[in-house]
Amino acid sequence: MAKDLAKKLRVRFSPDNVDVIVDEGENLLQVAIAAGVRINASCGGKGTCGTCKVLIEKGQVETKRTPRLSEEEHEQGLRQACQSKVITDLSVYVPVESRLEQAVVSRERKEAPGALATGWRFSPPLKKFFVELPPPTLEDNVSDLSRLLRGLKQRYQLSSMTVDFDVVAKLGRVLRDGNWRVTVTTLVTAAKTKARERRRLLLTNIEPGDTRDKHYSLALDIGTTTVSGQLLDLNRGKVIAQDIDYNGQISYGADVITRIAYCQKPGGLRKLQQAVVATINGVIEKLLAQSQVNPKQIGHLIVAGNTTMTQILLGVDPKYIRLAPYTPAANFFPPVKAKSLGVNVGQQVYLFAFPSVASYVGGDIVSGIVGSGVYQRKELTLYIDIGTNGEIVIGNSDWMATASCSAGPAFEGGGIKHGLVATAGAIERFDINPSNFEPVIGTIGRQKPKGICGSGLISIIAGLLEARVITPNGKFNADLPTKRVRQGDDGHEYVLAWAPETQIGKDIVITEVDIDNLMRAKGAVYAGCQTLTQSVGVSLSDLERVIIAGAFGNSIDVERAITIGLLPDIPEDRFIFIGNGSLLGARLTSFSIDLLDDARRVANMMTNIELSENVTFMDNYVASLFLPHTNLDEFPSVAKRLSGLADNQSKRRLTV
Amino acid sequence: MAKDLAKKLRVRFSPDNVDVIVDEGENLLQVAIAAGVRINASCGGKGTCGTCKVLIEKGQVETKRTPRLSEEEHEQGLRQACQSKVITDLSVYVPVESRLEQAVVSRERKEAPGALATGWRFSPPLKKFFVELPPPTLEDNVSDLSRLLRGLKQRYQLSSMTVDFDVVAKLGRVLRDGNWRVTVTTLVTAAKTKARERRRLLLTNIEPGDTRDKHYSLALDIGTTTVSGQLLDLNRGKVIAQDIDYNGQISYGADVITRIAYCQKPGGLRKLQQAVVATINGVIEKLLAQSQVNPKQIGHLIVAGNTTMTQILLGVDPKYIRLAPYTPAANFFPPVKAKSLGVNVGQQVYLFAFPSVASYVGGDIVSGIVGSGVYQRKELTLYIDIGTNGEIVIGNSDWMATASCSAGPAFEGGGIKHGLVATAGAIERFDINPSNFEPVIGTIGRQKPKGICGSGLISIIAGLLEARVITPNGKFNADLPTKRVRQGDDGHEYVLAWAPETQIGKDIVITEVDIDNLMRAKGAVYAGCQTLTQSVGVSLSDLERVIIAGAFGNSIDVERAITIGLLPDIPEDRFIFIGNGSLLGARLTSFSIDLLDDARRVANMMTNIELSENVTFMDNYVASLFLPHTNLDEFPSVAKRLSGLADNQSKRRLTV
DSSP states (O other): OHHHHSOEEEEEEETTTEEEEEETTOBHHHHHHHTTOOBOOTTSSSSSSOOOEEEEEESOEEEOOOTTSOHHHHHHTEEEGGGEEEOSOEEEEOOGGGBOOSSOOOOOOOOOGGGSOOSOOOBOSEEEEEEEOOOOOSSSOOOHHHHHHHHHHHHHOOOSOEEOHHHHHHHHHHHHHTTTEEEEEEEEEEOOOSSOOSOEEEEEEEEESOOTTOOEEEEEEEOSSEEEEEEEETTTTEEEEEEEEEOGGGGGOSSHHHHHHHHTSTTHHHHHHHHHHHHHHHHHHHHHHHHTOOGGGEEEEEEEEOHHHHHHHTTOOOGGGSSTTOOOSOSSOOOEEGGGGTOSSOTTOEEEEOOOSBTTBOHHHHHHHHHHTGGGOSSOEEEEEESSEEEEEEEOSSOEEEEEEEOOGGGGTTTSTTBOOSOTTEEEEEEEOTTTOOEEEEEGGGOOOOEEOHHHHHHHHHHHHHTTSBOTTSOBOTTSSOTTEEEETTEEEEEEEOGGGSSSSSOEEEEHHHHHHHHHHHHHHHHHHHHHHHHTTOOGGGOSEEEEESHHHHTOOHHHHHHTTSSOSSOGGGEEEEEOHHHHHHHHHHHBHHHHHHHHHHHHHEEEOOOTTOHHHHHHHHHTSSSSOSOGGGOHHHHHHHHHHHHHHHHHHHHO | OHHHHSOEEEEEEETTTEEEEEETTOBHHHHHHHTTOOBOOTTSSSSSSOOOEEEEEESOEEEOOOTTSOHHHHHHTEEEGGGEEEOSOEEEEOOGGGBOOSSOOOOOOOOOGGGSOOSOOOBOSEEEEEEEOOOOOSSSOOOHHHHHHHHHHHHHOOOSOEEOHHHHHHHHHHHHHTTTEEEEEEEEEEOOOSSOOSOEEEEEEEEESOOTTOOEEEEEEEOSSEEEEEEEETTTTEEEEEEEEEOGGGGGOSSHHHHHHHHTSTTHHHHHHHHHHHHHHHHHHHHHHHHTOOGGGEEEEEEEEOHHHHHHHTTOOOGGGSSTTOOOSOSSOOOEEGGGGTOSSOTTOEEEEOOOSBTTBOHHHHHHHHHHTGGGOSSOEEEEEESSEEEEEEEOSSOEEEEEEEOOGGGGTTTSTTBOOSOTTEEEEEEEOTTTOOEEEEEGGGOOOOEEOHHHHHHHHHHHHHTTSBOTTSOBOTTSSOTTEEEETTEEEEEEEOGGGSSSSSOEEEEHHHHHHHHHHHHHHHHHHHHHHHHTTOOGGGOSEEEEESHHHHTOOHHHHHHTTSSOSSOGGGEEEEEOHHHHHHHHHHHBHHHHHHHHHHHHHEEEOOOTTOHHHHHHHHHTSSSSOSOGGGOHHHHHHHHHHHHHHHHHHHHO
């Protein structure tokens, strides 16, 4: 009754031009999410990040002021959507800096062929078999299923299969529709292990006639920020379509911790589960549209994601991931029907989730290790995937150790005044003229700048450091003869672009608080690498290969990342980029049961080193809160270069 | 729109006092079924059986007259519900002979201890294990699932289990709610076979604390006519509650053929599936109420039913069962979550359906053979379950052959003018005074008679034959000095009870058409037994044991069944009654994995002999259409007795 009596109000969002009718008192961020208006909300609606600011053009909201909204912004009519209740009809403008762009710019480097798993046979876990059966007679009227299994045994020596219940249910009709000529699909559902000599086989589908030429599957990387998918042709071993989109969970929080917290609200887990499934369905739709493949011909789905993303997708509460001692629900999940999770595929499609190792070392890392073949090679390799968490593996074909360190959201634009994910208009390159301290910036898509993405941040800090605009402890040198360095709200700052040059009509700056956040992020990753190598008794300089995975890793300038002390100071030719390692592993595993077996072995083989309350890690972390590091012996080439630059600059000044 | 515009009409059913609002033009039988008014409809609503006659007390229906409605009945206001459309508001009276009684009278004989499976260990397929786990620490923070599996391995040497997805989903919460003391439930999902040395184990449930003392399962026999259930205590190996009800599918047709036909209508399969599930849910509810067991503590469900009942319950179209060459969809169905079928039990409960042998030799027979241990003994045994179909097995521990013959519905009251299922008021016993041909009748529940059930029919025909009221070819001797034998609508008939003595206010008679139908029914069963024994090279007189299964079998008088030629003429002490063999096997198998293994073996071991187009069977059948048989050598004791009786009667007449 109460609901029916609630006053109905109209909210119009621009520039999307979306109109919705809502009840009086509803939360404006929730209204936007429900209406499909994509608003950034890194903190999940707690009011602490300030990324969901919107302009109330007409009407009024009832709002709570937080420190994230300045007096000036408030007077302009800006409000934090998450803190606002709808109390009148509204016209709401979502400014460019609060929007999630529809298209994520994908700028993947080519995978280095030297960094792929080798030695596997092309033999997908999902196979199709065509069989012609003798029609039943009064003398031979065994059950339809017995006839089918007998035929498969005679023709292909297939036996001991489990048959999916749905196959039995439609068997009679399909056999007769196909005039006793049918194609069955089988799936390997459990890997070969020491204890179990044979792989488990499940008969997942039956189709009339010979459909072997239509044989597809999906590989998906479920990232905290983005979901990437590939449609695979299992006959040809090829990617025939790929697509990427933001994970719809972003509006509920930028990082896994915020999302785990959201899951604890009533209905929260279900909302987040539905959000990522909606994203997956959108990606699948686009893959199908690109390739003109019939959705019925999709037979399998392999996903790789971090432990939290995997659990939420499967509808398993991730609560204990964030509570000490940080236990995931399971590392190996049983296969589950994708449709039962809401994924828009046929009833025959099972979803296989890559096994994880620990709460913060997930299936995405196991997938990357499998895809990049780290576990197959003798060389001592560091595998590193930098995102909100830095996930690190060290090892070779004999052993592997892994750790995860919380880098915070800085590399994805979080906690940075003008931070942005890598999207059109984000500053990704930076140079500085050492004589007049004027910047040269490059943006994604060559658009007018609207913010700074992670790789831009590294470039900027390294450039400012080399030009001595900032000091090794991250403070601005306030005496320089330039208007670019000035006092701002958060201490000193450097102006990267003046308001008229930008999309947002405001000066884009980098502040001392930003630099501090970056130092903590890069420090955590470096200290993680250092602690992990120390714990296995080697040093970073022993590394023969460093594999950088992840979309962010792809756009990193290695020299500059070393300059700020994010990556270890070893020769550049030892670094290899593999792009989305998680997706890579999911794809290759879709092509080979050998790799499916290996995935299980790899997950079991990895030793997880818990860093969260590790004393050595804390020491290493504190020592790394410097540019590049408090101990310059760790970064000999950087030390040399910085002192050389200093000499040059001194010389140049003398000659001016 | 059309639907909304349909005129709404009120239909009141008495004596149930049920009121419903329906659309103009709806079918009256469907309206009754939907309203829960239990009307008999043997033919499934085709108009051919005449069992659904109702009295239209007020209002009008639009009806099609069929030969099943006499002129007199029509004038009285009786209509066949299945042939009538509602066109005005109605008051409808359902006469007693058209009603399905709520309670089925269960008069099971005690199972003969000599006819039970032996040599099995008490070791239920469903087991509970209590385990105390060390809580996680930072040094030991493996996943919750790994911790659980490790604990089960250490404490109970359990390994290589598959874990149900739903268990993984709730694992984290249950482990912590139970303070790391939990009880898990495991289920053997696949039997040990030659090819597979180990039974497959599935972890189906986890509960906080030690719940081992609450450990229950359900055994169900899904009969075409009735559903019988038992609630089992798996700790004590005991039946703690039992119940029986009519299969709700009866209103859609009395026999499997009619129901298979109904499944071919749009939505038909789903309706029948829901009807039997509703019956099962009612039975479960009563079992729980009787025993005060908490429904959450039910862990498993074993059902046995004929092939059609099994397929419909599982939602698998039984279409090809009735089309030559009569193939079932499968003999072995994968375990399925009972809840997914609509059964009102917890998400953890899997349903195991007894495997079948052929389209007309189902899981009920396999279950009976397992339960009665026929496959374990050296003695040559005939196992016979008489219902709408006569299902027959012959064999011993070395071999078994099986066949099924369509007896038609006569034994369940179908096709008999005053036929009834075994319910209160049904005539079940009959004697006749040979001097004046007056009957002595006994009814179930000692109520006034309202019809004749199967065992009554056998008694009546045998009695009439012995008294020479009918001749061996089933015709009345019209010259007898009694008003009881008279000319009726269907030829001659014998009046069993005069109208004032009955519940229905009409003379209850047995007609020549009834006798004909009975002869065909008993002839089919006997010819089936004869053909099956001949086909394996033995004769009926070689039989060392005859096991009679089924509720109907239970109430048979063996001597009289031999007299009419239904059962073979061998000494009475070789006959053993086991009551509901199907339920017996389901129960014993719930108690022992040994019998679960055996069920698979038994189903594979049986050779099915198809009788439907078998020439020998047809010859045997034609020869058996006589009382007791055209070849009196088959029934030596009957021949002797009948001639003896004849002598006595002649003598008695002489002395009168």
